[in-house]
Amino acid sequence: MSMASQKSTGTLRAESGQAKAPRRARGHARVASLLEAAGTEFADKGYDAATMTAIAARAGASIGSLYQFFPTKDQIAGALLESYVNMLAETFHKLREAAPSLDVSLLASRLTRTFVKFRATHPAFAALAETYSDALPGTISIRERLRGEIASVLAAVAPQLEPAEIAVRAAVIQQIMKAAVAINGDTSIASRKAVMDELEGLMRLYLDEAIAVTR
Amino acid sequence: MSMASQKSTGTLRAESGQAKAPRRARGHARVASLLEAAGTEFADKGYDAATMTAIAARAGASIGSLYQFFPTKDQIAGALLESYVNMLAETFHKLREAAPSLDVSLLASRLTRTFVKFRATHPAFAALAETYSDALPGTISIRERLRGEIASVLAAVAPQLEPAEIAVRAAVIQQIMKAAVAINGDTSIASRKAVMDELEGLMRLYLDEAIAVTR
Amino acid sequence: MSMASQKSTGTLRAESGQAKAPRRARGHARVASLLEAAGTEFADKGYDAATMTAIAARAGASIGSLYQFFPTKDQIAGALLESYVNMLAETFHKLREAAPSLDVSLLASRLTRTFVKFRATHPAFAALAETYSDALPGTISIRERLRGEIASVLAAVAPQLEPAEIAVRAAVIQQIMKAAVAINGDTSIASRKAVMDELEGLMRLYLDEAIAVTR
Amino acid sequence: MSMASQKSTGTLRAESGQAKAPRRARGHARVASLLEAAGTEFADKGYDAATMTAIAARAGASIGSLYQFFPTKDQIAGALLESYVNMLAETFHKLREAAPSLDVSLLASRLTRTFVKFRATHPAFAALAETYSDALPGTISIRERLRGEIASVLAAVAPQLEPAEIAVRAAVIQQIMKAAVAINGDTSIASRKAVMDELEGLMRLYLDEAIAVTR
DNA sequence: GATGAATGAGCTTTCATTCAT
DNA sequence: GATGAATGAAAGCTCATTCAT
Numbered sequence: 069m070s071m072a073s074q075k076s077t078g079t080l081r082a083e084s085g086q087a088k089a090p091r092r093a094r095g096h097a098r099v100a101s102l103l104e105a106a107g108t109e110f111a112d113k114g115y116d117a118a119t120m121t122a123i124a125a126r127a128g129a130s131i132g133s134l135y136q137f138f139p140t141k142d143q144i145a146g147a148l149l150e151s152y153v154n155m156l157a158e159t160f161h162k163l164r165e166a167a168p169s170l171d172v173s174l175l176a177s178r179l180t181r182t183f184v185k186f187r188a189t190h191p192a193f194a195a196l197a198e199t200y201s202d203a204l205p206g207t208i209s210i211r212e213r214l215r216g217e218i219a220s221v222l223a224a225v226a227p228q229l230e231p232a233e234i235a236v237r238a239a240v241i242q243q244i245m246k247a248a249v250a251i252n253g254d255t256s257i258a259s260r261k262a263v264m265d266e267l268e269g270l271m272r273l274y275l276d277e278a279i280a281v282t283r
Numbered sequence: 284m285s286m287a288s289q290k291s292t293g294t295l296r297a298e299s300g301q302a303k304a305p306r307r308a309r310g311h312a313r314v315a316s317l318l319e320a321a322g323t324e325f326a327d328k329g330y331d332a333a334t335m336t337a338i339a340a341r342a343g344a345s346i347g348s349l350y351q352f353f354p355t356k357d358q359i360a361g362a363l364l365e366s367y368v369n370m371l372a373e374t375f376h377k378l379r380e381a382a383p384s385l386d387v388s389l390l391a392s393r394l395t396r397t398f399v400k401f402r403a404t405h406p407a408f409a410a411l412a413e414t415y416s417d418a419l420p421g422t423i424s425i426r427e428r429l430r431g432e433i434a435s436v437l438a439a440v441a442p443q444l445e446p447a448e449i450a451v452r453a454a455v456i457q458q459i460m461k462a463a464v465a466i467n468g469d470t471s472i473a474s475r476k477a478v479m480d481e482l483e484g485l486m487r488l489y490l491d492e493a494i495a496v497t498r
Numbered sequence: 499m500s501m502a503s504q505k506s507t508g509t510l511r512a513e514s515g516q517a518k519a520p521r522r523a524r525g526h527a528r529v530a531s532l533l534e535a536a537g538t539e540f541a542d543k544g545y546d547a548a549t550m551t552a553i554a555a556r557a558g559a560s561i562g563s564l565y566q567f568f569p570t571k572d573q574i575a576g577a578l579l580e581s582y583v584n585m586l587a588e589t590f591h592k593l594r595e596a597a598p599s600l601d602v603s604l605l606a607s608r609l610t611r612t613f614v615k616f617r618a619t620h621p622a623f624a625a626l627a628e629t630y631s632d633a634l635p636g637t638i639s640i641r642e643r644l645r646g647e648i649a650s651v652l653a654a655v656a657p658q659l660e661p662a663e664i665a666v667r668a669a670v671i672q673q674i675m676k677a678a679v680a681i682n683g684d685t686s687i688a689s690r691k692a693v694m695d696e697l698e699g700l701m702r703l704y705l706d707e708a709i710a711v712t713r
Numbered sequence: 714m715s716m717a718s719q720k721s722t723g724t725l726r727a728e729s730g731q732a733k734a735p736r737r738a739r740g741h742a743r744v745a746s747l748l749e750a751a752g753t754e755f756a757d758k759g760y761d762a763a764t765m766t767a768i769a770a771r772a773g774a775s776i777g778s779l780y781q782f783f784p785t786k787d788q789i790a791g792a793l794l795e796s797y798v799n800m801l802a803e804t805f806h807k808l809r810e811a812a813p814s815l816d817v818s819l820l821a822s823r824l825t826r827t828f829v830k831f832r833a834t835h836p837a838f839a840a841l842a843e844t845y846s847d848a849l850p851g852t853i854s855i856r857e858r859l860r861g862e863i864a865s866v867l868a869a870v871a872p873q874l875e876p877a878e879i880a881v882r883a884a885v886i887q888q889i890m891k892a893a894v895a896i897n898g899d900t901s902i903a904s905r906k907a908v909m910d911e912l913e914g915l916m917r918l919y920l921d922e923a924i925a926v927t928r
Numbered sequence: 929g930a931t932g933a934a935t936g937a938g939c940t941t942t943c944a945t946t947c948a949t
Numbered sequence: 950g951a952t953g954a955a956t957g958a959a960a961g962c963t964c965a966t967t968c969a970t
Contacts, residue, residue, distance in 0.1 A: 092949080095954060116331040120940060130956045135941065137954095198413070203471060212471040232474065239478045240485065243465060247458035254454075256418060256427040259447065263454045270455065274485065310929085335965060345931045347968090356965065522970080525933060546761040550961060560935050565962065567933095628843070633901060642901040662904065669908045670915065673895060677888035684884075686848060686857040689877065693884045700885065700919065740950085765944060775952045777947090786944065 087143045088136065099137050101127045103151065106144045111191035115145060115199040149196045153210055156186060160217035167224040172279065175225065176272035179218075180264070183245045184252045194249070215242050226279045237278050244271050314352050316342045318366065321359045326406035330360060330414040364411045368425055371401060375432035382439045387494065390440065391487035394433075395479070398460045399467045409464070430457050441494045452493050459486050517573045518566065529567050531557045533581065536574045541621035545575060545629040579626045583640055586616060590647035597654045602709060605655065606702035609648075610694070613675045614682045624679070645672050656709045667708050674701050744782050746772045748796065751789045756836035760790060760844040794841045798855055801831060805862035812869040817924065820870065821917035824863075825909070828890045829897045839894070860887050871924045882923050889916050 090096045105127035109118045120141055124134040138144035159182060167175055187194055203209030219238035223229070229237070244267060251263050320341035324333045335356055339349040353359035374397060382390055402409055418424030434453035438444070444452070459482060466478050520526045535556035539548045550571055554564040568574035589612060597605055617624055633639030649668035653659070659667070674697060681693045750771035754763045765786055769779040783789035804827060812820055832839055848854030864883035868874070874882070889912060896908050 090954080092953065094949085098954075119938085121938090131941085132943085132956050133954070136956095139941085141940070209471050211469065215472075232477075235472075236474055236477045236481055239466060239469075239472055240462075240481050243462035243482070244458075246465070247455075247462060250458060250461070251454060254426065256424050257430075257450075257454055259451055262447075262451045266451055266455050267458070270485070270489065273488070313929095334963085346966090347931050347933095348929080350966070351929065354966090520933080522932065524970085528933075549959085551959090561962085562935050562964085563933070569962085571961070639901050641899065645902075662907075665902075666904055666907045666911055669896060669899075669902055670892075670911050673889075673892035673912070676895070677885075677892060680888060680891070681884060684856065686854050687860075687880075687884055689881055692877075692881045696881055696885050697888070700915070703918070704915065764942085776945090777952050777954095778950080780945070781950065784945090 087138045087147050090137060095137070098127075098129060098133060102129060102134055102137060102144065103148055105129075106138075106148050107190065107192040109192075110145065110148070110195050114195050120144075145196055145199065148192065149200055149210065152186075152190055152193045152196070153213060155190075156182075156214060157217055159186070160214075160221055164217075164221045164224045167221055170225075172225075172275050173272050176268055176275050179221075179241060179245060179275075180248045180268045180271050183249045187249055187253075211242070215239060218242050218245075222278065225275070229278065237274070240274065241271070244274070310352070313342075313344065313348065317344060317349055317352060317359065318363055320344075321363050322405065322407040324407075325360065325363070325410050329410050335359075360411055360415070363407065364415055364425065367401075367405055367408045367411070368428060370405075371397075371429060372432055374401070375429075375436055379432075379436045379439045382436055385440075387440075387490050388487050391483055391490050394436075394456060394460060394490075395463045395483045395486050398464045402464055402468075426457070430454060433457055433460075437493065440490070444493065452489070455489065456486070459489070517568045517577050520567060525567070528557075528559060528563060532559060532564055532567060532574065533578055535559075536578050537620065537622040539622075540575065540578070540625050544625045550574075575626050575629065578622065579630055579640065582616075582620055582623045582626070583643060585620075586612075586644060587647055589616070590644075590651055594647075594651045594654045597651055600655075602655075602705050603702050606698055606705050609651070609671060609675060609705075610678045610698045610701050613679045617679055617683070641672070645669060648672055648675075652708065655705070659708065667704070670704065671701070674704070740782070743772075743774065743778065747774060747779055747782060747789065748793055750774075751793050752835065752837040754837075755790065755793070755840050759840050765789075790841055790845070793837065794845055794855065797831075797835055797838045797841070798858060800835075801827075801859060802862055804831070805859075805866055809862075809866045809869045812866055815870075817870075817920050818917050821913055821920050824866075824886060824890060824920075825893045825913045825916050828894045832894055832898075856887070860884060863887055863890075867923065870920070874923065882919070885919065886916070889919070 090099050102123065105125075106118075106123045109123045109126055112118070113122075118141075120134060121131055123144065124131045127134070134144075138147065163175075163178060163182070170178070197210055200210060203212065215235075215238050218241050219234050222234050222238055222241065226234070248264065248267050251257065251260060251267060254260070257263055317338065321333070321338045324338045324341055327333075328337075333356075335349060336346055338359065339346045342349070349359075353362065378390075378393055378397070385393070412425055415425065418427065430450075430453050433456050434449050437449050437453055437456065441449070463479065463482050466472065466475060466482060469475070472478055520529050532553065536548075536553045539553045539556055542548070543552075548571075550564060551561055553574065554561045557564070564574075568577065593605075593608060593612070600608070627640055630640060633642065645665075645668050648671050649664050652664050652668055652671065656664070678694060678697050681687060681690060681697060684690070687693055747768065751763075751768045754768045754771055757763075758767075763786075765779060766776055768789065769776045772779070779789075783792065808820075808823055808827070815823070842855055845855065848857065860880075860883050863886050864879050867879050867883055867886065871879070893909065893912050896902060896905060896912060899905070902908055
């Protein structure tokens with residue numbers, strides 16, 4: 069088992085100095101194709117079972133080339149995860165801007181489907197987010213960061229809420245979003261569509277309550 | 284990475300014939316201590332990083348002895364997971380029996396805390412449930428089985444609901460229960476207590492709606 | 499480069515818990531043959547260039563078998579070195595007992611040739627002693643230990659000397675012994691025999707002085 | 714282990730054509746800084762553990778630039794070592810000129826400290842000298858060359874000695890000089906100062922004998 | 929049944945060296 | 950000449966599993 073195995077050590081990205089940045093056009097292309105390859109590999113196999121060799125092979129690169137830019141398995145996973153989080157943050161920013169002019173039920177729908185859609189497009193996200201679920205001490209975890217984004221969307225539609233109240237509700241909303249992903253990926257559920265609608269209804273209910281709360 | 288790694292092979296518990304049952308009291312004690320050792324090892328390291336050698340060592344047994352009872356890593360994990368699921372089923376059975384005489388808010392509280400408590404007592408459960416989240420074709424997954432248990436509790440308090448309706452609602456309730464676990468284990472949340480209460484409120488709301496739906 | 503590389507880290511045998519002791523006859527045989535193989539490999543290639551794979555191959559063992567008993571390269575080197583040091587200590591003990599009844603020139607000869615002979619019989623000793631020349635903090639280095647042995651021989655023939663005086667002279671004697679090894683192994687010296695004699699003369703001179711010093 | 718590792722291959726400096734000489738001032742500065750960087754890297758890590766990449770980095774040069782001037786690791790080590798040997802030769806030349814007018818005890822002191830001082834100023838010397846201790850067939854080893862220098866100093870103060878006699882004594886003196894380095898670097902010796910003095914005394918004794926021998 | 933030795937495929941990582949720009 | 954990307958053999962080490970005693 070590698071040192072990077074998430075539960076065997078608490079260190080994780082502790083030592084992960086940033087992956088060496090490419091300084092040439094060729095390098096940029098390589099990094100991009102390596103990240104993409106890593107994405108498919110992690111999605112296919114999960115973090116632990118994914119191998120550096122396989123990632124390099126998928127990218128059509130030599131193992132040495134992979135290590136040139138990502139000196140550890142942790143680091144390529146970290147880089148990938150960071151890009152995912154940034155994309156998600158971007159999505160949330162847009163949602164925050166659109167939110168005030170949005171019908172509550174539409175907002176509920178958007179929120180409920182944000183993670184679901186993202187996961188469909190970037191299937192490695194779940195595997196990595198799970199592996200890197202705990203933050204380093206002194207760091208902000210992915211979960212925490214995304215919760216902050218949700219909070220800012222919520223603040224945009226329910227400005228009258230206290231920050232503490234927003235934080236609590238953002239945490240709940242985040243869980244509903246995650247639940248939607250779980251449901252969506254659970255092939256053992258006969259009527260997934262119905263459950264998804266139910267979840268969306270719950271989200272709407274919950275948002276309504278938040279918005280109406282002090283009115 | 285091991286060949287047994289869940290995602291790297293499609294085999295999983297495929298070959299898992301039942302772990303050989305011990306014939307004598309001596310054997311039962313061994314099996315029990317091996318399972319316990321596996322539990323702490325999996326909880327500490329996660330499925331992938333846990334090693335058969337470490338499990339045997341924790342149980343004070345030799346590696347050969349471990350393999351006598353559990354011929355693969357999969358099988359000891361499977362046996363452990365099964366025992367956990369049985370314990371949970373037992374909990375749900377009790378809850379189902381108590382449910383009709385329970386206040387809705389009390390039932391909400393019980394449900395919300397069932398997984399939370401169980402995870403506190405059996406920390407390996409989460410690690411294994413995650414690893415073995417997907418069922419073998421033709422098998423029933425853990426998730427599915429637990430959802431069935433939840434459904435039966437729900438049926439006990441809302442007998443007027445159609446089976447399909449119950450199935451959908453059970454799926455949602457299961458997600459709220461999982462959310463509770465997530466919240467409870469997320470140290471990055473400032474006011475975990477408040478979020479837990481909020482979640483319990485949501486559960487109550489949802490149960491109320493179910494029970495009242497056609498009345 | 500390995501973490502065990504002597505100069506890149508100050509740690510060396512720091513983490514080297516003792517190599518796992520064999521508990522079966524077969525294991526003992528294996529350990530013996532592995533140590534012997536390691537001896538020839540280290541002698542041939544030096545510590546850094548020696549490979550674990552080559553050691554296992556020389557012993558006719560699988561790489562796994564080697565690691566069963568010696569979990570790191572450091573540890574097999576350490577075990578080997580320790581056995582060498584013990585053999586040398588034994589030699590010194592015998593010399594100490596014989597010393598009082600020995601002619602000074604004979605003692606000089608014996609001392610001068612002790613390391614030379616040992617190195618001829620155990621060619622890996624030099625390579626390892628060099629690599630592990632620095633002691634861990636709180637540990638006693640090989641050099642130090644052997645110096646102690648020399649001191650005890652000296653004390654046996656010059657009992658009137660103060661301990662501090664003995665320590666100083668033991669250090670010098672040790673250097674002459676090492677010099678003898680160097681000379682003996684230096685093929686670029688035309689008249690090695692003559693130089694060896696010269697060195698032996700120097701040793702005799704130095705011993706004489708020590709013995710006569712306060713008489 | 715690298716292919717260049719000295720003991721693993723018989724090649725050594727065999728292929729070491731001279732490192733390409735730079736044509737311009739710019740190049741000279743580069744070479745100088747590369748050599749200096751190599752010096753600190755070898756001193757820090759030892760020959761094996763030192764990496765070409767690290768040397769280039771220390772010099773603020775690219776790896777390609779390093780290889781432009783020193784096409785192999787062997788060659789940069791060789792060039793460095795040669796510069797060291799030349800410096801030492803220079804020191805010996807001066808000593809030879811001063812020797813006739815020097816008190817024997819002063820000469821003893823100078824000789825004893827020559828290597829000690831040099832090593833303090835050029836800590837990589839020891840690491841490299843060790844690595845390249847054996848000469849290529851047909852070549853003259855460093856040790857041999859320095860022994861020649863010592864011989865010429867000795868000849869300056871003891872002109873009546875036969876060349877063969879001088880060669881033998883030079884070999885012994887060289888060993889005492891090396892012993893001084895060893896003592897000086899051995900932190901496990903309580904009274905290093907006393908041992909150094911003792912060694913100097915031995916050197917004086919030995920020189921006296923040489924000078925007086927046929928007078 | 930218990931024990932612990934044996935196995936070897938496979939993993940992550942390193943680094944001297946080469947090459948295209 | 951400088952740069953940094955590319956390469957891949959090879960190293961140390963792990964661990965599920967098998968087998969002889």
